[in-house]
Amino acid sequence: MESRPAVIRENIALVRERIASACARAGRQEGGVRLIAVSKTFPAESIRAAYEAGLRDFGENRVQEAAAKQSTLQDRDITWHLIGHLQSNKAARACELFEWVHSVDAGHLAQKLDRAAAAAGKRLPILLEINLGGEESKSGIAENDAPDLATAIKELPSLALRGLMVIPPLFNDPEQTRPYFRRLRELAEKLRSAGATGITELSMGMSHDFEIAIEEGATMIRVGTAIFGTR
Numbered sequence: 208m209e210s211r212p213a214v215i216r217e218n219i220a221l222v223r224e225r226i227a228s229a230c231a232r233a234g235r236q237e238g239g240v241r242l243i244a245v246s247k248t249f250p251a252e253s254i255r256a257a258y259e260a261g262l263r264d265f266g267e268n269r270v271q272e273a274a275a276k277q278s279t280l281q282d283r284d285i286t287w288h289l290i291g292h293l294q295s296n297k298a299a300r301a302c303e304l305f306e307w308v309h310s311v312d313a314g315h316l317a318q319k320l321d322r323a324a325a326a327a328g329k330r331l332p333i334l335l336e337i338n339l340g341g342e343e344s345k346s347g348i349a350e351n352d353a354p355d356l357a358t359a360i361k362e363l364p365s366l367a368l369r370g371l372m373v374i375p376p377l378f379n380d381p382e383q384t385r386p387y388f389r390r391l392r393e394l395a396e397k398l399r400s401a402g403a404t405g406i407t408e409l410s411m412g413m414s415h416d417f418e419i420a421i422e423e424g425a426t427m428i429r430v431g432t433a434i435f436g437t438r
């Protein structure tokens with residue numbers, strides 16, 4: 208489904224108001240929260256409308272889908288975030304197409320991304336996706352495995368481990384996601400004090416719960432439905 212540009216613009220204004228009040232409640236600066244517009248399933252025209260309303264960060268969850276849209280949006284200064292599960296055979300392509308990868312969840316994937324980034328002559332910022340709910344159906348590594356993976360990534364010179372990402376279990380009441388956001392922040396603190404000092408980003412919070420995530424320290428929120436409409 209495609210929303211009209213005017214609707215997308217209004218939606219973005221509403222999301223910005225929600226961000227502003229959450230930041231005010233939490234005593235945080237709005238500049239400390241990066242709004243990533245999740246454009247999966249929506250056409251390039253929708254991205255263009257959001258871009259014209261001032262957004263510069265866009266999130267996609269599939270490499271192929273992102274490639275198709277990017278080819279029609281080439282001359283724009285967009286920062287692309289890969290937020291969906293990445294298979295290691297697509298690591299090289301992902302490294303070409305995205306400035307950030309939020310979904311690193313395995314050592315072999317990190318190695319492939321490192322090689323691809325080295326070949327491209329860049330240092331790729333990544334986040335570790337943590338499966339805090341222990342849900343079988345979801346990707347992400349277990350909390351207990353995060354320290355070892357963070358240590359392994361230190362040896363990969365073309366990756367910059369910048370933070371953590373979580374997709375908590377879905378609750379009707381967003382307040383119930385708060386403990387997951389808090390645990391992600393605490394895990395980041397733990398990894399930082401164990402030497403992973405680059406872990407400063409927390410990618411958490413979606414359309415229905417990003418205010419809670421901001422209150423718990425989110426630095427990147429991933430918002431789809433509230434901007435582009437229902438998928």
Ligand SMILES: *Cc1c(COP(=O)(O)O)cnc(C)c1O
Nearest residue numbers: 245268290413414429430431432
């Ligand atoms: C789709 C998606 C989002 C956005 O979800 P909304 O509820 O539409 O805001 C955020 N993060 C990930 C990883 C997603 O796949």
